[in-house]
Amino acid sequence: MVAVKVDPVVERLAFWGIPISFGVMGLKMLAWWVTGSVALLSDGLESTVNVVAAFIAYFVIRYAQRPADQDHQFGHYKAEYLSAVVEGVLIVVAALLIIQEAWGALFEPRLPDAPVLGLAINGLAGVINAGWATILIRTGKSHRSPALAADGHHIMSDVVTSAGVFIGLILAVWTGYAILDPLLAIVVAVNILWQGYKVISNSLGGLMDRALEPDEEAAVREAITTHSEGALGVHDLKSRRAGAAAFIDFHLVVTAGMSVGEAHHICDRLEDAIKAIIPGATLAIHVEPEGERPHGQKVEIEGTVK
Incomplete structure (x- = not known):
């Protein structure tokens, strides 16, 4: 909760x-x-x-x-x-x-x-x-x-x-x-x-669950781009604002051979970075291996591969 x-x-x-x-x-x-x-x-x-x-x-x-x-x-x-x-x-x-x-x-x-x-x-x-x-x-x-x-x-x-x-x-x-x-x-x-x-x-x-303000979403995307080292990219980024709280979820694409611990470490890093710019944010990050991405689907946030 x-x-x-x-x-x-x-x-x-x-x-x-x-x-x-x-x-x-x-x-x-x-x-x-x-x-x-x-x-x-x-x-x-x-x-x-x-x-x-x-x-x-x-x-x-x-x-x-x-x-x-x-x-x-x-x-x-x-x-x-x-x-x-x-x-x-x-x-x-x-x-x-x-x-x-x-x-x-x-x-x-x-x-x-x-x-x-x-x-x-x-x-x-x-x-x-x-x-x-x-x-x-x-x-x-x-x-x-x-x-x-x-x-x-x-x-x-x-x-x-x-x-x-x-x-x-x-x-x-x-x-x-x-x-x-x-x-x-x-x-x-x-x-x-x-x-x-x-x-x-x-x-x-x-x-009606309006999304974050454009400047806030831009800051979230920048934080993901900067702190997602080790991941291949992100897609399906969604958000909603509820008073002082913000709810953000997205899919994080990683290599098929990455361990759960390594993926979890990336998620922790992203959560810390996003919460630093959006106080009160609650994140849900779905980690998926590269092969699970639907065919032809593009990564929304480019520049995440280090």
């Missing part, structure tokens, strides 16, 4: 996302209460989704890092993709709620009350979100956590929302055109819909 190490950095960040999301939501709803702006309300509604998403991300990330067991012998990694899909759906729901609120305000637009105070409060929430989203996205990518990265991208879309609301309300107050408030909310909702689509699309790719 696949061994799993709990990543304390990912789990800690997922936990702190809960109180931070509550704090940001509180600030945004306060800004709406002060001003009565439908655009600020739309911003606050998206933050309520952030709170739900933070809870989901934390518990799913903890579950995904559980050790492999008899029923899940390759680990629980894919649970993170499920979390990311749910978060994407929540983003879409938030966008639809915003459109609903903005549509009603289109017919009775009004300028916000106390705009300076409201924008100052909302601006503070946006700055907090921007810093937090940057941390989550970077850590999610470096630690191969789809749920953490999805949470970061969701919050970054919230930052875009806040920036748009900030600029739009300034224009509305400056020009006196109150209708800019609900129009801005609708534009923000469309952007949020796009962000939700991207989160869902990327997560579904992981659930």
